Amino acid sequence: xxxxxxxxxxxxxxxxxxxxxxxxxxxxxxxxxxxxxxxxxxxxxxxxxxxxxxxxxxxxxxxxxxxxxxxxxxxxxxxxxxxxxxxxxxxxxxxxxxxxxxxxxxxxxxxxxxxxxxxxxxxxxxxxxxxxxxxxxxxxxxxxxxxxxxxxxxxxxxxxxxxxxxxxxxxxxxxxxxxxxxxxxxxxxxxxxxxxxxxxxxxxxxxxxxxxxxxxxxxxxxxxxxxxxxxxxxxxxxxxxxxxxxxxxxxxxxxxxxxxxxxxxxxxxxxxxxxxxxxxxxxxxxxxxxxxxxxxxxxxxxxxxxxxxxxxxxxxxxxxxxxxxxxxxxxxxxxxxxxxxxxxxxxxxxxxxxxxxxxxxxxxxxxxxxxxxxxx
Amino acid sequence: xxxxxxxxxxxxxxxxxxxxxxxxxxxxxxxxxxxxxxxxxxxxxxxxxxxxxxxxxxxxxxxxxxxxxxxxxxxxxxxxxxxxxxxxxxxxxxxxxxxxxxxxxxxxxxxxxxxxxxxxxxxxxxxxxxxxxxxxxxxxxxxxxxxxxxxxxxxxxxxxxxxxxxxxxxxxxxxxxxxxxxxxxxxxxxxxxxxxxxxxxxxxxxxxxxxxxxxxxxxxxxxxxxxxxxxxxxxxxxxxxxxxxxxxxxxxxxxxxxxxxxxxxxxxxxxxxxxxxxxxxxxxxxxxxxxxxxxxxxxxxxxxxxxxxxxxxxxxxxxxxxxxxxxxxxxxxxxxxxxxxxxxxxxxxxxxxxxxxxxxxxxxxxxxxxxxxxxx
Numbered sequence: 001x002x003x004x005x006x007x008x009x010x011x012x013x014x015x016x017x018x019x020x021x022x023x024x025x026x027x028x029x030x031x032x033x034x035x036x037x038x039x040x041x042x043x044x045x046x047x048x049x050x051x052x053x054x055x056x057x058x059x060x061x062x063x064x065x066x067x068x069x070x071x072x073x074x075x076x077x078x079x080x081x082x083x084x085x086x087x088x089x090x091x092x093x094x095x096x097x098x099x100x101x102x103x104x105x106x107x108x109x110x111x112x113x114x115x116x117x118x119x120x121x122x123x124x125x126x127x128x129x130x131x132x133x134x135x136x137x138x139x140x141x142x143x144x145x146x147x148x149x150x151x152x153x154x155x156x157x158x159x160x161x162x163x164x165x166x167x168x169x170x171x172x173x174x175x176x177x178x179x180x181x182x183x184x185x186x187x188x189x190x191x192x193x194x195x196x197x198x199x200x201x202x203x204x205x206x207x208x209x210x211x212x213x214x215x216x217x218x219x220x221x222x223x224x225x226x227x228x229x230x231x232x233x234x235x236x237x238x239x240x241x242x243x244x245x246x247x248x249x250x251x252x253x254x255x256x257x258x259x260x261x262x263x264x265x266x267x268x269x270x271x272x273x274x275x276x277x278x279x280x281x282x283x284x285x286x287x288x289x290x291x292x293x294x295x296x297x298x299x300x301x302x303x304x305x306x307x308x309x310x311x312x313x314x315x316x317x318x319x320x321x322x323x324x325x326x327x328x329x330x331x332x333x334x335x336x337x338x339x340x341x342x343x344x345x346x347x348x349x350x351x352x353x354x355x356x357x358x359x360x361x362x363x364x365x366x367x368x369x370x371x372x373x374x375x376x
Numbered sequence: 377x378x379x380x381x382x383x384x385x386x387x388x389x390x391x392x393x394x395x396x397x398x399x400x401x402x403x404x405x406x407x408x409x410x411x412x413x414x415x416x417x418x419x420x421x422x423x424x425x426x427x428x429x430x431x432x433x434x435x436x437x438x439x440x441x442x443x444x445x446x447x448x449x450x451x452x453x454x455x456x457x458x459x460x461x462x463x464x465x466x467x468x469x470x471x472x473x474x475x476x477x478x479x480x481x482x483x484x485x486x487x488x489x490x491x492x493x494x495x496x497x498x499x500x501x502x503x504x505x506x507x508x509x510x511x512x513x514x515x516x517x518x519x520x521x522x523x524x525x526x527x528x529x530x531x532x533x534x535x536x537x538x539x540x541x542x543x544x545x546x547x548x549x550x551x552x553x554x555x556x557x558x559x560x561x562x563x564x565x566x567x568x569x570x571x572x573x574x575x576x577x578x579x580x581x582x583x584x585x586x587x588x589x590x591x592x593x594x595x596x597x598x599x600x601x602x603x604x605x606x607x608x609x610x611x612x613x614x615x616x617x618x619x620x621x622x623x624x625x626x627x628x629x630x631x632x633x634x635x636x637x638x639x640x641x642x643x644x645x646x647x648x649x650x651x652x653x654x655x656x657x658x659x660x661x662x663x664x665x666x667x668x669x670x671x672x673x674x675x676x677x678x679x680x681x682x683x684x685x686x687x688x689x690x691x692x693x694x695x696x697x698x699x700x701x702x703x704x705x706x707x708x709x710x711x712x713x714x715x716x717x718x719x720x721x722x723x724x725x726x727x728x729x730x731x732x733x734x735x736x737x738x739x740x741x742x743x744x745x746x747x748x749x750x751x752x
Contacts, residue, residue, distance in 0.1 A: 014701055032408055038714025303706040311686055325390055330679040338414025
């Protein structure tokens with residue numbers, strides 16, 4: 001599948017029926033990009049009214065419902081996912097009937113923080129010191145090796161800072177362990193990073209690779225809040241090199257994001273997401289081709305679109321509430337993406353991409369939006 | 377409604393249920409823009425599986441079905457249309473239950489070529505010499521006034537060159553009249569224009585106005601084939617002035633396009649379309665805000681988005697057939713918009729927006745796409 005020589009695409013995929021496991025905002029944004037390209041969508045998601053359901057057929061079923069997964073696989077021309085915590089067994093069920101990207105191997109590597117760190121280490125990608133821990137005694141032994149401060153995380157199913165506890169001194173260990181709820185965990189050295197950056201990369205069925213400009217991320221309470229795209233970010237070439245190793249090592253197909261800590265001039269991989277990623281949402285309004293379109297081009301075997309930045313851009317998440325639209329949209333260069341969800345504290349309800357012709361203008365507009373959000 | 381002082385938007389319209397009369401590709405592209413903004417859609421369209429139906433609820437009914445129109449009006453928060461040949465009576469039915477933009481007056485002016493020319497003339501916007509004709513004797517009398525060559529068109533329901541006949545000499549008159557099928561018609565002076573340009577303009581409920589850069593259009597067999605956006609087009613300020621007169625004169629709300637002939641340094645209005653327009657499709661990939669988003673912002677009473685061009689752009693329609701996607705998408709800067717229709721000769725199946733950083737690069741890419749389309 002690594003043949004880059006030109007080949008005819010399958011006419012069946014010209015206007016494909018694409019199945020997506022998960023129907024949240026990422027599924028919605030994939031479908032918005034895909035419908036414009038002539039495709040149609042079916043989603044498998046356990047929620048009653050997930051955001052993407054209005055954009056296609058919705059099979060309401062649990063992610064481990066073998067019968068529903070087989071139905072999705074048989075009805076669609078090919079399958080992808082918007083959510084990395086789909087059970088690997090579900091992906092294997094789909095694989096018996098149809099092609100799914102990314103595949104089971106990539107998911108397995110990304111679902112378990114210990115496997116992820118082992119895989120990254122095997123490629124020579126730096127990661128924080130870590131130990132797998134299964135009990136409080138393990139935590140104490142690991143702390144003795146790694147030192148404080150450290151961070152204890154469940155190995156599986158964590159996102160947006162959930163399932164994490166900081167250990168500032170050995171005295172915090174028992175409380176932190178209790179927060180893991182008995183789940184297998186990982187203790188990681190806490191990196192006193194200067195900044196967080198991420199790269200969104202894409203690899204097609206045909207082995208074609210593309211990398212978006214690196215984004216600088218800020219998190220609040222564990223949730224991504226803001227991504228800035230700096231022209232000629234000094235982290236670009238190192239991040240691309242690491243992403244290339246990860247994508248090629250997994251024979252990966254689709255978009256994948258890697259988050260890094262920048263510390264003392266080095267990039268230390270924090271985690272990877274085998275899907276379109278929040279830190280790549282800026283590409284909707286400020287890249288030649290969005291991450292959503294490129295994910296679809298990649299799985300369809302189509303040529304990838306250019307990943308160049310056009311103009312300047314900042315992305316701000318809308319968490320818990322969306323500012324009054326008259327004020328928000330009166331700020332020039334504001335592009336609202338509203339996921340159509342019910343507001344709830346801490347919930348990602350949408351994001352705003354702010355575009356401008358210069359970095360200064362962009363920063364000023366972003367500040368104005370941040371004031372409306374009430375976060376700065 | 378012309379008060380430009382800031383006002384709070386209605387919270388009911390933050391995530392609105394928008395009804396669209398018509399569910400073709402224009403309805404589809406309005407909904408793709410609107411769903412990203414948090415809205416949902418219901419379409420009224422007589423076809424069984426129109427392009428936009430996958431993006432919301434579809435009420436399958438004729439455009440003069442009073443009951444279906446009333447249902448649409450009552451269920452939705454506000455109504456718009458993607459198709460200007462909706463009967464004015466249908467718009468009046470909707471108006472009894474809910475707000476519809478654009479309104480009956482604007483539609484009535486645009487549906488009848490004689491009314492349209494009279495209205496434009498009343499504003500001081502130049503039009504070709506014309507006469508209303510109802511029989512062959514009228515055609516001969518009009519030809520005696522206007523001279524040859526002239527063009528005979530049905531007054532109503534013409535689009536993409538349908539219902540038109542060229543009269544090169546008086547001997548053609550009888551044949552041309554026969555082609556009108558007994559319908560009321562208009563005889564127009566045939567303008568030996570140097571080029572065709574159009575302006576897409578938008579006016580909001582609050583009276584805010586915005587104008588997109590003028591596009592230069594080329595038609596093949598009466599169907600728009602290509603739109604080029606030239607930086608600083610010399611027709612811009614004149615076209616904007618005329619569009620302002622038209623929009624304000626009609627108290628118009630939404631996007632409206634006016635096509636002009638450029639002849640001997642003057643702009644002569646050919647026709648206007650009270651809706652989003654094919655010559656504005658380039659705005660999806662090369663304007664800060666697309667015509668589709670701005671139409672929705674306008675009818676919702678939201679601030680309009682910037683209409684500036686970003687980079688360089690050419691739009692090419694895909695008529696009758698779509699080129700092989702592997703070859704098409706391998707050309708950098710190509711943005712495919714596939715309406716998901718069954719191919720049929722002469723049918724608009726999609727369009728391609730070609731973007732680039734320079735006019736020369738853009739022209740080269742557009743030539744490559746045109747070669748694939750087989751049209752140049």
